[in-house]
Amino acid sequence: MGRAGGPAAPPWHSLPDEVWEHAFSFLPADADRGAAACACHGWLRAERRSRRRLVVPNCYATDPRDAVDRFPSVRAAEVKGKPHFADFGLLPPSWGAYAAPWVAAAADGWPLLEELSFKRMFVTDECLEMIASSFRNFQVLRLNSCEGFTTAGLAAITEGCRNLKELDLQENYIDDCSSHWLSNFPECYTSLEALNFSCLHGEVNFTVLERLVSRCRNLKTLKLNNAIPLDNVASLLRKAPQIIELGTGKFSADYHPDLFAKVEAAFAGCTSLRRLSGTWDAVPDYLPAFYCVCEGLTSLNLSYATVQGPELIKFISRCKNLLQLWVMDLIEDHGLSVVASSCSKLQELRVFPSDPFGHNGGQVFLTERGLVDVSASCPKLESVLYFCSRMTNEALVMIAKNRPNFTCFRLALLEPRSPDYITRQPLDAGFSAIVESCKGLRRLSMSGLLTDLVFKSIGAHADRLEMLSLAFAGDSDLGLNDILSGCKSLKKLEIRDCPFGDKALLANAAKLETMRSLWMNSCSLTVGGCRLLALKMPHLTVEIINDPGETCPVESLPFDSPVEKLYVYRTLAGPRSDTPDCVQIV
Amino acid sequence: MSPPLELDYIGLSAAAGGRADDDLKGTELRLGLPGCESPDRRPAAAATTLELLPAKGAKRGFSDEAVAPAPAAAGGKGKEKSGDEKDKKVAAPPQPAAKAQVVGWPPIRSYRKNTMATTTNQLKSGKEDSDAKQGQEFLYVKVSMDGAPYLRKVDLKTYKNYKELSVGLEKMFIGFSTGKDGVSENKKDGEYVLTYEDKDGDWMLVGDVPWEMFTESCRRLRVMKGSDAVGLAAPRAADKSKIKN
Numbered sequence: 001m002g003r004a005g006g007p008a009a010p011p012w013h014s015l016p017d018e019v020w021e022h023a024f025s026f027l028p029a030d031a032d033r034g035a036a037a038c039a040c041h042g043w044l045r046a047e048r049r050s051r052r053r054l055v056v057p058n059c060y061a062t063d064p065r066d067a068v069d070r071f072p073s074v075r076a077a078e079v080k081g082k083p084h085f086a087d088f089g090l091l092p093p094s095w096g097a098y099a100a101p102w103v104a105a106a107a108d109g110w111p112l113l114e115e116l117s118f119k120r121m122f123v124t125d126e127c128l129e130m131i132a133s134s135f136r137n138f139q140v141l142r143l144n145s146c147e148g149f150t151t152a153g154l155a156a157i158t159e160g161c162r163n164l165k166e167l168d169l170q171e172n173y174i175d176d177c178s179s180h181w182l183s184n185f186p187e188c189y190t191s192l193e194a195l196n197f198s199c200l201h202g203e204v205n206f207t208v209l210e211r212l213v214s215r216c217r218n219l220k221t222l223k224l225n226n227a228i229p230l231d232n233v234a235s236l237l238r239k240a241p242q243i244i245e246l247g248t249g250k251f252s253a254d255y256h257p258d259l260f261a262k263v264e265a266a267f268a269g270c271t272s273l274r275r276l277s278g279t280w281d282a283v284p285d286y287l288p289a290f291y292c293v294c295e296g297l298t299s300l301n302l303s304y305a306t307v308q309g310p311e312l313i314k315f316i317s318r319c320k321n322l323l324q325l326w327v328m329d330l331i332e333d334h335g336l337s338v339v340a341s342s343c344s345k346l347q348e349l350r351v352f353p354s355d356p357f358g359h360n361g362g363q364v365f366l367t368e369r370g371l372v373d374v375s376a377s378c379p380k381l382e383s384v385l386y387f388c389s390r391m392t393n394e395a396l397v398m399i400a401k402n403r404p405n406f407t408c409f410r411l412a413l414l415e416p417r418s419p420d421y422i423t424r425q426p427l428d429a430g431f432s433a434i435v436e437s438c439k440g441l442r443r444l445s446m447s448g449l450l451t452d453l454v455f456k457s458i459g460a461h462a463d464r465l466e467m468l469s470l471a472f473a474g475d476s477d478l479g480l481n482d483i484l485s486g487c488k489s490l491k492k493l494e495i496r497d498c499p500f501g502d503k504a505l506l507a508n509a510a511k512l513e514t515m516r517s518l519w520m521n522s523c524s525l526t527v528g529g530c531r532l533l534a535l536k537m538p539h540l541t542v543e544i545i546n547d548p549g550e551t552c553p554v555e556s557l558p559f560d561s562p563v564e565k566l567y568v569y570r571t572l573a574g575p576r577s578d579t580p581d582c583v584q585i586v
Numbered sequence: 587m588s589p590p591l592e593l594d595y596i597g598l599s600a601a602a603g604g605r606a607d608d609d610l611k612g613t614e615l616r617l618g619l620p621g622c623e624s625p626d627r628r629p630a631a632a633a634t635t636l637e638l639l640p641a642k643g644a645k646r647g648f649s650d651e652a653v654a655p656a657p658a659a660a661g662g663k664g665k666e667k668s669g670d671e672k673d674k675k676v677a678a679p680p681q682p683a684a685k686a687q688v689v690g691w692p693p694i695r696s697y698r699k700n701t702m703a704t705t706t707n708q709l710k711s712g713k714e715d716s717d718a719k720q721g722q723e724f725l726y727v728k729v730s731m732d733g734a735p736y737l738r739k740v741d742l743k744t745y746k747n748y749k750e751l752s753v754g755l756e757k758m759f760i761g762f763s764t765g766k767d768g769v770s771e772n773k774k775d776g777e778y779v780l781t782y783e784d785k786d787g788d789w790m791l792v793g794d795v796p797w798e799m800f801t802e803s804c805r806r807l808r809v810m811k812g813s814d815a816v817g818l819a820a821p822r823a824a825d826k827s828k829i830k831n
Binding site for chain 2: 085171199303387414416445469496
């Protein structure tokens with residue numbers, strides 16, 4: 001509609017791209033941006049050209065060059081490789097997930113790249129060297145659960161990335177070549193904000209570290225490795241009292257009042273400290289040195305601390321503002337009840353087993369009681385990972401009733417197929433209560449004795465569930481069928497040692513394309529079934545994985561040969577070409 | 587990739603058979619009066635191979651509950667003593683003294699497993715070394731017994747030889763046997779076997795080495811079920827192949 005004498009307002013569809021790009025920058029979630037891109041060609045163009053942050057949860061879902069072409073303006077990229085069960089040793093080491101093609105494509109197409117994160121991937125020193133030399137404004141490198149590189153590669157990063165702000169090495173396997181990666185930071189370099197080298201085993205030059213910490217006034221995160229003694233930790237803190245997140249080094253020493261005083265004074269100066277973690281060979285004697293920071297702590301990771309007893313509990317009970325607590329089962333039920341009454345803001349709890357294989361005579365420290373108490377008294381609790389030796393349906397029902405706001409519930413009973421230890425019944429009722437009550441549940445890991453019944457509940461109620469992990473559960477294909485035909489939001493399904501066969505998979509083949517991936521090992525799958533699935537769904541990659549050394553070609557095997565490990569994922573790129581001999585794509 | 591650190595565990599040969607406990611059910615440690623019902627124990631882990639256990643049915647489990655007394659492994663096999671409830675199910679694999687390792691279960695990340703192995707070994711060696719150093723006067727080591735709800739400690743300095751140790755432990759626990767130097771000939775085919783963990787973290791049969799050498803290297807004692815103590819002399823070598831990632 002024109003107005004007399006005034007310019008006509010442009011119709012919305014001919015607004016310049018820049019306007020749309022600006023509009024899309026307000027969309028918080030990648031999924032929303034993706035949805036916008038599907039609306040029309042104009043939006044597709046505007047969205048993809050303005051995308052700054054790209055997450056690729058499965059590195060084989062697309063060819064890296066296609067990803068770089070499609071989103072040319074990316075400044076931060078995160079790529080994940082191996083399936084989750086690789087963490088538990090279920091994947092052969094040579095399986096794949098190589099970072100090199102991604103680094104090469106990025107070097108080519110994203111010269112302005114600032115951040116790169118890899119998780120569960122094989123990263124070489126050459127990759128690191130290429131990163132160091134290809135991106136003039138590279139700022140953030142995060143490597144999580146990766147392997148394949150050495151400290152020589154790190155040295156290339158520290159030397160070459162003049163604007164590096166963050167170097168975060170979490171739980172990687174790094175070969176120590178004794179190269180002085182830390183010394184490679186130039187003397188004029190002061191921009192470091194976060195440094196995590198907790199997974200490195202070797203010594204670092206402490207003088208160099210101290211000088212680095214002193215001159216980087218913006219350092220907020222420092223996570224040391226186990227080679228740094230307590231004395232030196234205290235010295236570093238004196239140089240960096242502004243620190244927000246600390247991973248301690250070696251936190252045990254013989255008690256000495258002077259050292260205690262030094263540590264205590266160092267912590268007293270850290271008024272901004274909010275997150276504490278570390279490889280603690282911890283000794284109770286030094287815990288009181290932390291008392292002055294307890295009040296401010298929002299995150300406490302004691303999951304490697306084998307401290308038990310009253311000192312531990314006293315320490316945690318002073319941390320009244322904790323949002324996140326990771327601890328070992330040495331805290332026992334009594335300790336958790338203290339947590340329940342002291343840490344009313346708690347959002348996430350993880351309890352790890354101190355003796356998962358029963359070597360210490362199998363003493364039980366922790367039962368279902370602890371979780372019930374915390375769920376009753378911590379109204380904000382939404383994420384739980386809990387290892388324990390026994391559970392009851394009654395406890396689970398109570399937990400479900402107390403905490404309908406769970407988004408992540410992972411229960412790992414140490415013995416496979418543990419029933420309700422009082423009634424000896426399967427834990428179907430308990431887990432059903434969880435999915436029925438917790439409508440926002442996004443992640444669920446189940447254990448214990450479970451029949452097909454529980455899968456009926458899950459399929460019917462777990463509408464928001466995105467990731468499901470099963471082990472030693474179920475009776476028949478019906479169980480898997482209920483999951484795949486329900487669970488509208490399911491993205492990742494990982495299954496081990498369940499009596500599920502080909503039928504359920506084939507009946508729900510289309511579902512698999514709506515999911516990111518499916519992992520199954522030690523189930524009842526056959527070669528023939530997998531081949532049929534691959535035929536039916538050309539956009540899925542169906543990988544049959546054997547133990548290394550077993551390379552019998554799948555084509556020669558009879559239809560009903562059992563398949564030990566299966567990994568299925570959707571992909572735009574077709575079958576990958578970097579498989580080792582023990583992996584066959586059907 | 588740097589080789590993962592070995593775990594300190596006892597891998598047992600699969601299904602080490604033996605259900606010889608029935609006759610000695612009456613001598614088991616229990617918290618209740620003999621003949622009264624004892625709660626069932628948790629199901630066992632699968633044996634070292636990934637055989638699928640039947641989906642239903644509570645299996646005899648490894649007793650690491652502080653409150654559960656130790657019913658016999660073969661409770662359901664028909665040789666039950668009176669008072670045994672009918673719902674005790676049969677265990678296909680026997681209770682392993684250390685859990686027979688199922689690959690990747692419990693679901694603990696390999697990185698964590700390796701880190702904890704270093705930490706606990708350091709802890710153990712730290713503690714026990716300091717015990718030994720202090721111990722001109724005493725040398726306390728922990729003694730655990732399969733099925734017992736709690737551990738004990740003994741001072742090895744109070745014994746001069748294996749016989750005395752054996753007698754002393756008998757007073758604490760009931761029914762075990764030792765190696766060639768050991769006593770209890772009447773219990774040679776008996777229920778239990780006395781083992782110890784040495785400085786290297788290996789589990790050894792008590793009685794093979796001279797007494798002094800034993801006291802110097804013994805970290806802790808463990809009274810294992812005889813049926814599970816097959817081939818115990820060199821566990822580490824056998825288990826290298828079982829350790830994954």
